[in-house]
Structure formats: C-alpha cells, structure tokens
Amino acid sequence: MVAAGFLLMIYNVTTVVRFIRDQRDVITGKNETVLNYVILAFVVCFAAVYAFIFFQNFEEMSIGIILLSGSAFVTVVLQWIYHLVGSIKANTMNMAEALSIIIDARDPDLRGHSRHVQELVVMMHEALPEQQRRTLNKTNLEYAAIFHDLGKLGVPESILNKPGPLTDEEWQVIRKHPKIGAEILRPVKSFDDIQDWIKYHHERADGKGYYQIPPDQIPLGAKIVAVADVFSALLMKRPYKASTSYDECIAVLKHCAGSQLDADIVDMFCAIPRERVLACSDVLAESHESSDVDWSAAAGRES
Numbered sequence: 574m575v576a577a578g579f580l581l582m583i584y585n586v587t588t589v590v591r592f593i594r595d596q597r598d599v600i601t602g603k604n605e606t607v608l609n610y611v612i613l614a615f616v617v618c619f620a621a622v623y624a625f626i627f628f629q630n631f632e633e634m635s636i637g638i639i640l641l642s643g644s645a646f647v648t649v650v651l652q653w654i655y656h657l658v659g660s661i662k663a664n665t666m667n668m669a670e671a672l673s674i675i676i677d678a679r680d681p682d683l684r685g686h687s688r689h690v691q692e693l694v695v696m697m698h699e700a701l702p703e704q705q706r707r708t709l710n711k712t713n714l715e716y717a718a719i720f721h722d723l724g725k726l727g728v729p730e731s732i733l734n735k736p737g738p739l740t741d742e743e744w745q746v747i748r749k750h751p752k753i754g755a756e757i758l759r760p761v762k763s764f765d766d767i768q769d770w771i772k773y774h775h776e777r778a779d780g781k782g783y784y785q786i787p788p789d790q791i792p793l794g795a796k797i798v799a800v801a802d803v804f805s806a807l808l809m810k811r812p813y814k815a816s817t818s819y820d821e822c823i824a825v826l827k828h829c830a831g832s833q834l835d836a837d838i839v840d841m842f843c844a845i846p847r848e849r850v851l852a853c854s855d856v857l858a859e860s861h862e863s864s865d866v867d868w869s870a871a872a873g874r875e876s
C-alpha cells in the first residue's frame with residue numbers, strides 16, 4: 574500500500590509539472606507562480622517520504638491505509654484543480670471566439686476572418702523551429718490572431734466599407750486600428766505581452782509599415798499574424814474580387830517576402846502541406862453557412 578501511495582505521489586508530481594507548464598499563457602500566466610512551485614515542492618517531498626517509508630519495509634497495515642488514502646486525496650484534488658483551470662481556459666477562449674464575430678461583423682464579407690487567422694497561426698506554430706516554438710506560447714498567439722483587428726471597432730463604418738478608393742485622411746484613420754486594438758486590451762493586464770503583437774501586425778519587413786519600426790524589432794508573434802492575415806484576406810471572396818486560389822495566394826506571399834512580410838515566416842508557411850493549410854478554411858465555410866442572420870441587413874446595408 575505504501576508503494577501504491579508512492580506511485581500516486583510520483584503521478585501527482587507529473588500533474589503539478591504539467592500544470593505549471595500549461596499556465597504560461599495570457600489567461601493564467603500571471604497567477605500564483607510562487608504558489609505553484611511551493612505546491613510542487615510539497616508533492617516532491619511527499620513522494621520522497623513515501624519512498625523512504627517503503628524502503629524501511631514498513632508493514633503496519635493501518636498506517637499503510639492512511640498513507641495510501643492521503644496520496645489518493647492529493648491526486649483527486651490536483652486533478653480537480655487541473656480540470657477546473659482547463660475548463661476556465663477553454664471557456665475564455667470560446668468567449669474570445671464569440672467576440673471575434675462582433676469584430677468581423679463590421680464587414681459581413683469578412684465573416685470568419687479572425688477565426689481563420691486563429692486556425693492558421695495554430696498551424697504555423699506547429700511548423701516553427703523547435704527553439705521558437707518553445708518560447709512563443711501557442712495560446713497567446715491564438716488570442717493575438719482573434720483580436721488582431723479588434724481596433725476596427727473604432728473605425729467608422731463609412732470608411733471601413735467605402736466602395737471606392739480611400740482618401741489620405743481615411744487611410745490615416747484605418748492605420749490607427751492596430752493601436753486602437755492594443756488600447757482596448759490595455760485594461761486586461763494579462764494581455765500585456767500580446768498588445769505589441771496586435772499593435773505591430775501591419776509592420777513591414779522593409780521598415781515601411783504603419784509605425785515604420787526596424788524589422789528586427791517587430792515581435793515574432795506580429796510577423797506570424799501578418800502572414801496569416803494576408804493569406805486569409807487573399808483567400809476570402811469579397812464583393813470586388815473572387816476567392817484567390819491557393820497557388821495564387823502562395824505566389825503573392827512569396828512576392829511580398831522580404832518587403833511587406835518576413836521572408837523566414839513566408840518560407841515556413843509555404844513549406845506547410847497545401848491540404849493542411851486549406852483545412853484551416855473550414856472555419857470560413859462554417860461561419861458563412863451556420864448563421865441565419867442577414868449580416869448586411871443587421872449592419873444597416875443593402876444585401
């Protein structure tokens with residue numbers, strides 16, 4: 574029984590390690606970090622004590638039962654907390670995805686765009702080199718993708734959906750949307766780390782973006798969102814253009830590599846199998862098919 578209790582404690586140690594590793598994102602990353610390591614130290618000590626008692630050939634049945642019950646209780650509590658945090662994180666992501674519908678509803682033809690960019694960045698995160706994949710949190714990247722155009726809520730609809738070419742003044746207003754998005758998220762302290770990814774998602778590899786910051790100062794998260802954003806915008810059907818084919822989209826990305834877009838990220842994107850990239854577009858079809866709402870009418874425009 575002491576051996577079983579020891580094995581359960583080892584399992585508890587792995588649970589706490591997984592728990593700490595999975596907390597490194599915008600939702601839980603700032604929470605109780607020290608406490609996490611205190612709990613880890615406790616379960617490691619418990620496991621050591623169980624091992625010590627086991628190797629002492631301790632045979633007292635009642636104490637064995639108490640030790641096994643104790644480790645089982647710790648297992649249940651840790652699993653409960655682990656799943657509670659997991660469901661909170663899943664629900665928070667679902668809320669963010671629901672909010673993305675509001676962002677995209679400013680332009681009904683862009684319905685599903687933010688979710689599409691989210692799917693693309695998750696796919697791109699898997700394709701990153703090992704070192705970058707470990708340092709760039711996938712969940713953070715998902716939130717940056719979902720909220721990359723949040724600032725368009727602050728751009729008048731008359732400019733956003735203007736049928737003709739925009740004036741210089743109107744372009745000035747459009748160019749404010751990355752900053753507005755970062756400002757909207759500012760009160761959410763846990764989003765501090767990704768505000769710059771949103772603010773700089775229109776920066777260019779040649780330094781001629783909205784803020785004209787040097788390419789080496791553009792955050793990796795912003796570079797990834799930028800490539801996914803351009804690919805999604807190209808692929809989507811718009812009133813003024815048909816849907817662009819995969820091959821044409823890839824040709825445009827390659828053409829923009831090193832000028833508008835980061836060349837390394839474009840290379841990485843183009844190396845991902847075509848079927849994998851196009852599978853991300855399912856979310857666009859779902860967005861356009863699953864709703865009975867006439868978004869054009871809802872937005873006060875003619876269908």
Ligand SMILES: [Fe+2]
Nearest residue numbers: 721722774775
């Ligand atoms: Fe944007």
